[in-house]
Amino acid sequence: MVHNRWRRIAVDRPIVAPIVVLWSIVVTSLCGGCRPADVSPGRESNATSPTVGDDSPSRQVLRLAVTTSTRDSGLLDALLPVFERQANARVDVIAAGTGKALKLGSSGDVDIVLVHARAAEDEFMAAGHGVRREDVMYNTFEIVGPSSDPAGVARLTPQEALQRIADTGHRFVSRGDESGTHQRELQLWRAGGSRPAWDSYLESGQGMGPTLIMADQMQAYLLTDRGTYLAMRDKIDLVPLVAQTDDLKNPYGVLVVNPDGSPGINERLAQRLADFFIAPATQAMIGRFQVAGEPLFYPAHPISAVAVGDDR
């Protein structure tokens, strides 16, 4: 019996090496097929610590809460180092969802908030959580779909386009996750009465990236923020179809947190950052900022070309 068992293992042994070799071949050939994701170098490392290394005790720290999509756009990596140099301060960026970012402000955990949720921002001010609100910039949503445009929505207004997609029964993928983009979609449906029920209205319940992939695979229409669309444009076949109107504007506001009751708040520096965001030079930088060769944000306080020249 013992002898028999040893013999079996001896037979099994030579099998192991070919299996390892086979697997390595399979794995390497699969890996060779995929390309690394297109990530702009340095964005990740710059996001929160642009000033590591030259910390001195005199430098003040400002805590800025922003939405994740704002951080991911890379705009702050372009703007904040300028402010940090001017004010000899360090800005710690805390990225969270819109609701969480505002909550961080009302609980006094951050000094200043940059978000894009106008109604919630007004509520924040009305509740006395903020001492100042400024329009900084806006970007846009896009209704994208297959380039063949089977529902024929090109150049229609957003409401007309949605209505046409529903009437023709084409696939439309909704985020369905109560995110800012989903809220905007519901708002557009409400503006045209109410959302008609049709079979090909699909709710992914997932983030913008996975939802864009899903719509691309299904050749469906969807509402997306321009930033995510531009970042993924090379990987998908969907194109922006619908005319830009105010309905698709996504305004960003900066809110200086009320220091009353929160002794840790650095209001003076927060005011200075708010001033910085709306200063002509910064507004010009916002207008010049590009993602994938396209402008992403439009300054809230556009300025003449002469002024841009002066500020340079």
Add this chain to the structure above:
Amino acid sequence: MDYLLEGLADACRAIVRLDPAIRAAAWRSIWISTLAVTASSVLGLPLGCWLGRATFRARPFVVLLFRAGMAFPTVFLGIICFGVFARRGPLGPLDLLYTPAAVVTGEFLLAFPIIVSLTQGAVAALDPRVAETAWTLGANLWQRALTYVSEARTGVTLAVLVAFSRCVTELGIAMMVGGNIRGRTRTLATATAMETGKGEFAEGLAMGLVLLTIALVVMALIGCLSREDRL
């Protein structure tokens, strides 16, 4: 701690009042996994029996291959199925991506090696006299296979239950090729992940608890069967 307890209380309330979203996801999880496991059993049980009895040179290699298949990460199977069903993939024209059929296919691939390996193990462990007796009584190929399955029924049932519990709890395939579409491919696993992502802790926990209950019931069945095996 309050956060966790309040979430738990809300979750229990949602389960008790049989929230329609939970019911729909639970039902979908169960039927998708059942279909996948049934298909893999139909093909996997005969193959497992044959591998358990056959004697040919490459047998240890094939057995090892299926055993390795039991370790497949579900995200790996998910991405392979995505590639196959994607619009530009080989089966793209069938338009199956983001349908329950795609999830069933992926879970079939997950369950198949489990059923083959565990059945093979159970049949190989049978007393050789079972086969000899069947031979001498003049049983044909299918009758012999039936004899093996019935003699190794504990092991075979274990195989099916293990495969089911793995399918019903997996997330990778269901999310990648199912897409978590409401009313179509949203299962307990994808709904749990989604609600957590939305910050809806109680809803997510409710989905997770129902999933846990299903898995525990299956595990309890496995436990009972294993005990019978030992006695």
